[in-house]
Amino acid sequence: MLFNSLTFVVFFVVVVTAYWSMRSWNARKNFLVVASYIFLRRVESAIRGAALFHDGNGFLAWQTNCQGQGTPFAARVVGWQRLHEPEHARVFQIRELSAAKFSVAARAPRNHLSTTAFGHSSAVGISFYTFHSLSYTLDIYRGVLKPTKSLRDFILAVSFFPQLVAGPIVRAGDFLPQLVRPPALRAGQFLWGLLLMTLGLFEKIVLADTMLSGSADRIFGYAGPLVALDSWLGVMAFAGQIFFDFAGYSTCAIGAALCLGFHLKDNFRFPYAAIGFSDFWRRWHISLSTFLRDYLYIPLGGNQVRPVRAATNLVIVMFLGGLWHGAAWTFVVWGLLHGSYLVVERVIRVLFENRARTNNLATRLLGGFATYAAVCIAWVFFRASDFTIAARMLGGMFGGHPHGDAILTTREMLQIALVTAGMILVHWSLRDSNIETAVMRLPRWIVTAVWAFMACAIILTQGNSNAFIYFQF
Amino acid sequence: MPSSTSNFKRKLRLPRLFFSTPPEIERVHGGPPLEYERPIPEVPSRGIATVVVLMVIAATCAWEFYCRSIGYGPTLNDGEDLWTSARRRVKPDSIVVIGDSRGWFDLDLDELQKGLGKRPVQLAMGGGCAYPVLADLANDENFHGTIICSVVPRLFVAPPGTPPMERAEKAVRRSHTQTPAQRVSQYLAMPLEEHVAFLKQEELTLDDLVKRLPIPNRPYALVSPRIPPYFGTLDRERRARMIEGCAQPGKLQTTIQQIWLPLFTPPPPPTYIPKEEFAKRMGQAIEQRFHDVAAAVQKLRSRGGKIVFVRLPHSGGLKALEDRETPRAAVWDRVIKDTAAPGIYYEDFPELAGFNCPEWSHLSAGDSVEFSKRLIPHLRAALQM
Numbered sequence: 001m002l003f004n005s006l007t008f009v010v011f012f013v014v015v016v017t018a019y020w021s022m023r024s025w026n027a028r029k030n031f032l033v034v035a036s037y038i039f040l041r042r043v044e045s046a047i048r049g050a051a052l053f054h055d056g057n058g059f060l061a062w063q064t065n066c067q068g069q070g071t072p073f074a075a076r077v078v079g080w081q082r083l084h085e086p087e088h089a090r091v092f093q094i095r096e097l098s099a100a101k102f103s104v105a106a107r108a109p110r111n112h113l114s115t116t117a118f119g120h121s122s123a124v125g126i127s128f129y130t131f132h133s134l135s136y137t138l139d140i141y142r143g144v145l146k147p148t149k150s151l152r153d154f155i156l157a158v159s160f161f162p163q164l165v166a167g168p169i170v171r172a173g174d175f176l177p178q179l180v181r182p183p184a185l186r187a188g189q190f191l192w193g194l195l196l197m198t199l200g201l202f203e204k205i206v207l208a209d210t211m212l213s214g215s216a217d218r219i220f221g222y223a224g225p226l227v228a229l230d231s232w233l234g235v236m237a238f239a240g241q242i243f244f245d246f247a248g249y250s251t252c253a254i255g256a257a258l259c260l261g262f263h264l265k266d267n268f269r270f271p272y273a274a275i276g277f278s279d280f281w282r283r284w285h286i287s288l289s290t291f292l293r294d295y296l297y298i299p300l301g302g303n304q305v306r307p308v309r310a311a312t313n314l315v316i317v318m319f320l321g322g323l324w325h326g327a328a329w330t331f332v333v334w335g336l337l338h339g340s341y342l343v344v345e346r347v348i349r350v351l352f353e354n355r356a357r358t359n360n361l362a363t364r365l366l367g368g369f370a371t372y373a374a375v376c377i378a379w380v381f382f383r384a385s386d387f388t389i390a391a392r393m394l395g396g397m398f399g400g401h402p403h404g405d406a407i408l409t410t411r412e413m414l415q416i417a418l419v420t421a422g423m424i425l426v427h428w429s430l431r432d433s434n435i436e437t438a439v440m441r442l443p444r445w446i447v448t449a450v451w452a453f454m455a456c457a458i459i460l461t462q463g464n465s466n467a468f469i470y471f472q473f
Numbered sequence: 474m475p476s477s478t479s480n481f482k483r484k485l486r487l488p489r490l491f492f493s494t495p496p497e498i499e500r501v502h503g504g505p506p507l508e509y510e511r512p513i514p515e516v517p518s519r520g521i522a523t524v525v526v527l528m529v530i531a532a533t534c535a536w537e538f539y540c541r542s543i544g545y546g547p548t549l550n551d552g553e554d555l556w557t558s559a560r561r562r563v564k565p566d567s568i569v570v571i572g573d574s575r576g577w578f579d580l581d582l583d584e585l586q587k588g589l590g591k592r593p594v595q596l597a598m599g600g601g602c603a604y605p606v607l608a609d610l611a612n613d614e615n616f617h618g619t620i621i622c623s624v625v626p627r628l629f630v631a632p633p634g635t636p637p638m639e640r641a642e643k644a645v646r647r648s649h650t651q652t653p654a655q656r657v658s659q660y661l662a663m664p665l666e667e668h669v670a671f672l673k674q675e676e677l678t679l680d681d682l683v684k685r686l687p688i689p690n691r692p693y694a695l696v697s698p699r700i701p702p703y704f705g706t707l708d709r710e711r712r713a714r715m716i717e718g719c720a721q722p723g724k725l726q727t728t729i730q731q732i733w734l735p736l737f738t739p740p741p742p743p744t745y746i747p748k749e750e751f752a753k754r755m756g757q758a759i760e761q762r763f764h765d766v767a768a769a770v771q772k773l774r775s776r777g778g779k780i781v782f783v784r785l786p787h788s789g790g791l792k793a794l795e796d797r798e799t800p801r802a803a804v805w806d807r808v809i810k811d812t813a814a815p816g817i818y819y820e821d822f823p824e825l826a827g828f829n830c831p832e833w834s835h836l837s838a839g840d841s842v843e844f845s846k847r848l849i850p851h852l853r854a855a856l857q858m
Contacts (some may be wrong), residue, residue, distance in 0.1 A: 006661040008656040114762040138684075189519040210680045222743030254511070261512045405744055407695040412690045448521045452528040459533055460679040462672055 002196075003252045004205050011039065016259055025182035032156055032260070037458035039161035049240050128169060132158040136172035138295055145173045153179045156239075176260070183261025195451055196255030197242060199435075200455035203248030205461045212241040213421045215412045220393070222381055225404035232394030233408060234368035235376045237416045238383045241425055243271065246285070254276035266434075270373075272424050274429035276366040277341040289323075309348065315339035325382070330390060334381040336404060341374055368428070487683070526605050530672075532592065540671040544718050548706035549666045550674040551599055553647035554659035559711050559763065560648040567614045571606045572623030574599035575785040577713040578705060578835035580621070581845040588849030589619075589858065595711040597623055598644060600700075602631045604766060605641040609648070611769035611778075612698060619856060620773070620780040624808065626799035627737055632758035644737075663709065674704055698735040720837035729832040734790045763811050772813040781855045782808060782816040784843070786825070791833035815855035822851065 016036045022028045136157065139145035148154050219234025226234070250267035257264045268285050271461065274280035281289040293302075300313040315336065321337015367393045377394070384390035395401055407414075430438055439447055497748050543805050549555055561567055568591050570576050576597030596606055602782040603622050631637035647655070666672045675681065690696060704719035742751040770780055784805055787795060801818070809816040819825040824847045828840050837846055854858075 005658045006665075007655060007658040010657075010661060119665065159497060186513075188515070188518045189513050191522045192513050195518075206679065210678075210683070213682075215569075224743055258511065265511075389715070405695075406691065406693055409690045409694045409696055410690075411684065411686060414688065415683070434512070436512045436514045439516060445515065448524050448528070452520065452525045452532070455525065455529045455678060456532045459529070460682075461534070462674060462678050 003249065003256075004201055012256065012259075016458075017152070020185050020258055025411050028182065029152060029156055032161075033152060033159065034165060035157040036156070036161035037118050040159070040164055085435060089435050091316045095355050118425075129158060129164060131169040131288075132164075134173065135169070135291065137175075139171065139173050145176075147177050148172075148179075150151075150179075160257070160262070161263060162253040162260075162262075163443060168253065168264060168285075170264055171287075171290050171291075174265065177263050180470035185261070190259050193255040193258030194338055195452070196258065197252050198255075198451060198454050198458070200248040200251030200253075201458050203244040203251065205248075206418060206454075206457045207423075208241045208244035208248060211463055212237045212244070215408060216241050216383070218407065218412075220389060222405070222407060225392060225401035226396040227404045227406050228396055228399050229254075229403060229413075230404075230406050230408050231393055231401075232376075233413055235380055235383075235393065235397065236420050239272075239376050240416070240420050242382075243268070243423070269434075271432045272372055273368060273427035274375075275364055276371055277338065277374070277398050280371055281338075281342075288321065292321055296320065306345075311343045314342045314346075316391045318342065328385075330384055330387065333390075334378050337378040337381065341378070372424070481500040485625070498734075506584075516748065520705075527619040537669060537671050540677060544599065545670040545673070545677065545703050546716065547667050547670050548703070549663060549711075551707055553664070554651065554655055555663075555707075555709075555711060556596065556598060556644040557648040557651050557656075557658060558709075559594055561594055561646075562622050563596070563610070563613075563618070565617055565618065567591065567616075567618040568593040568621065569610065569618060569734065570595050570597050570623070571610070571622045572597045572603040573601055573625045573628045574713065575625060575787070575835060576621070576623030576783075577845055578715060578842050579785045580848075581842045582710060582711070584842055584849065585852075588846070589852065593621065597711075598640060599603035599713075600628070600637055600639040601644070602635075602637040602642070603641070604629070604762060604769070605638065605645045607643045607766065607773075607780075608769045611772040614776070616773075617777040619778065619853065622780060622782050624782050624784050624805060624857070626795065626804035627739075628800075630759045630762050630804060632755065634764070656759065673703060675700060676747070698701045700730050700736075701732045701832075704729055705835070711848060714838035715831070715835055720831045720839075724805050726832050728793070729834075730804055731791065733832070734794060737791060737794055737798070764805055767806060767811040770814055779856050780814050780850060782812075782814060784816070784818040784820075785850075786819050786830055786836060787834055789831040791830075817848070817851045817855060825851070 015031075019028055019031060019035075022031060136145070136154065140147050148157075153176060154172075156179060157170075157172045160170070160175065162168050216238040217232055219237070247268040256268070265287065267285060267411060269283040269286065271280055271283035274283050297313055297317045300316065301309060302313065305313070318330060318335045318339030320335070322331045322333070322338070325331045325334070337415045364433045377397070380390050380393045380397075384393060396404055413416075509851055522789045523660065568585070568589055570580055570585075570593050572596065577595065577599060580593075580595075580597075582595060596605075597603075604622070607620065607622065610620060662672075671677050702724060702725070703716075705713045705715045707713050719729065742748050746754075773780060782805075805818060808814075817825075819828075825844065828836055828844055829835055834840075
């Protein structure tokens with residue numbers, strides 16, 4: 001079920017109404033479990049096997065951990081879960097990729113990451129589900145979380161429908177405490193949740209799908225050489241598309257959870273205003289980057305080891321982060337590129353640590369521009385379905401095809417330029433703030449007008465929209 | 474920003490300093506509770522939300538009235554979910570109409586039901602290639618019914634990767650992979666689309682409105698040809714009927730006539746492939762299509778299924794263009810020869826040849842009924858009914 005579908009609108013209205021009309025907190029939680037299962041339609045089709053596997057798997061770890069943390073049996077169970085859940089998720093992803101012609105062998109160039117082609121989506125979100133479940137097991141194993149005594153609460157924590165399909169990755173330690181006491185229905189919080197859902201849908205339907213995706217698909221799907229301007233605009237369109245698509249989903253999820261009285265953390269914090277790559281990863285897909293940091297980078301030794309080892313750890317983590325996105329070498333290269341960026345940044349920081357001029361406005365803007373450009377270059381590998389396309393795109397971007405084709409229309413170029421400029425302006429304006437503060441500072445009439453404008457634009461787009469890119473991960 | 478959470482947390486943590494037993498909230502889950510609470514802006518949210526709802530209702534109503542005032546009316550959108558709902562109605566011995574929009578507009582289901590004894594299922598699609606649907610039915614082991622296949626040569630031989638093929642493939646794929654949520658969305662959307670005029674997925678959307686902005690293009694930009702505006706309605710059976718505004722001479726009719734010409738003109742070959750190589754590849758793709766169609770027909774017949782190909786009326790400048798670019802011998806005769814299936818070419822029969830298509834490509838709603846009546850004896854003969 002997509003957030004941008006009529007089914008979800010009806011589903012959400014029914015769920016919210018029924019949820020808040022129930023008096024018993026236990027009844028509400030039971031209802032949310034059922035609603036979450038309906039949302040993912042896990043009661044039918046092939047994913048039933050995966051769901052049962054995960055629930056059983058998580059339950060086994062849950063029971064084991066209840067018996068005693070740190071026992072050899074508990075360690076074996078945790079180890080088994082750590083090993084098998086990602087593998088199972090990967091098997092499903094690859095099967096799904098094959099089914100939708102996204103597999104490495106069967107990729108059609110235009111289909112890769114082209115959101116229009118997601119017709120077969122029964123096992124979507126399986127990796128997010130795995131992350132939710134893993135965080136619970138690992139936190140208990142690490143001793144930072146005590147096992148919950150309620151299996152229902154455990155299931156709800158890993159299956160809560162707003163964040164189930166495409167994140168953010170909500171750790172059990174952040175969610176389980178919210179299941180102890182019933183939240184009160186507060187009008188301000190509920191309406192703020194609705195505004196966030198409107199904002200998320202606007203980002204997804206209007207900005208990502210209507211303004212940017214067509215140009216990005218055309219550029220990456222074009223089989224001939226392109227001039228530098230079109231190549232760069234195509235990559236910038238994709239950079240904007242994937243941000244609005246994924247951040248839009250996360251914002252919807254946060255808003256939907258708020259309407260039900262739950263608090264999810266931000267998953268994006270104005271990433272295109274990042275200065276440097278470690279800053280970028282503190283702002284982009286925060287729930288994944290912190291997950292990788294806490295459960296992979298730090299256990300590997302983090303930065304408390306020799307510099308060479310720390311650099312290797314960074315590359316390993318980003319390599320695995322890339323692989324998580326799909327069974328394709330292009331994703332691996334994307335991850336390795338980001339790993340390399342982080343290593344280079346560390347070296348630069350050491351070299352320029354004590355230089356006063358590194359903190360002035362011009363240097364910061366230059367750093368921000370360089371970060372954005374490098375991130376865009378990495379997106380080429382993320383979006384291209386194979387290395388031939390990636391090479392052709394990079395060739396175009398760096399002037400390799402001066403007599404290439406110029407296929408974008410003036411309107412498309414204006415759309416990309418305006419949306420990208422607006423996005424970067426907003427990111428820089430709010431890079432040290434948040435949207436809540438911005439709303440507090442704005443005059444009321446502007447907040448009202450912007451909210452109404454976003455709702456009208458969504459209606460005008462008529463749901464003529466695509467699946468979320470991150471559904472496949 | 475300080476919030477009520479800070480005090481709340483302090484209150485919760487305080488007892489832990491004095492009592493040995495932690496509170497229930499900490500005993501159950503461990504760790505301090507509610508580590509994170511989202512800040513909620515302190516704004517008069519009820520007032521803002523009320524004004525927003527009123528503004529959105531007003532803007533939506535104004536847009537609906539405007540769309541109706543310029544000639545738009547409610548109709549279903551021909552998405553892949555509507556197609557899938559029709560595909561689901563196909564029974565093993567059904568009569569099925571496949572092909573392009575001429576099969577959609579020109580064949581009246583009521584008349585066909587009277588003449589053929591069964592109500593046909595309408596699976597033709599606007600701007601779609603017939604082959605993916607034909608292959609899907611041929612591969613359906615349960616199906617041994619009758620297919621009436623409309624042939625518009627350019628669409629019929631459209632190579633893989635082109636819009637006519639993609640449109641048909643997308644619909645067929647959806648029929649195999651449709652989720653319950655997509656099905657429910659379709660059921661929810663239909664009553665809305667039947668009453669609201671501005672709900673048109675291929676026009677009147679924000680995307681389409683932006684595309685129509687009068688911005689001059691730079692040279693060599695690849696601009697997709699324009700798709701005709703609203704000129705027909707579609708019902709739940711996917712029967713299309715031309716609206717009166719298009720059937721009568723006027724601006725809409727002329728506009729659509731002028732849209733067909735670039736749409737049916739072959740696009741120039743891409744710059745990155747030599748012309749000869751491109752022509753060779755296209756030739757191979759067309760040959761492959763003839764081969765695939767013949768194989769699908771053979772497969773269908775082996776189970777007792779029947780098929781008849783029909784060439785439906787077209788007129789004016791579009792007829793001249795089609796006859797020049799895709800002459801009868803090049804596609805129609807070849808399909809009939811390779812498949813050894815019966816074919817009805819409207820020009821071969823005086824009673825079918827006298828119809829005029831108002832916008833050059835489709836019959837008006839009234840003419841489609843009369844045409845279908847006259848077509849039935851030919852269909853019965855071809856299908857040996």
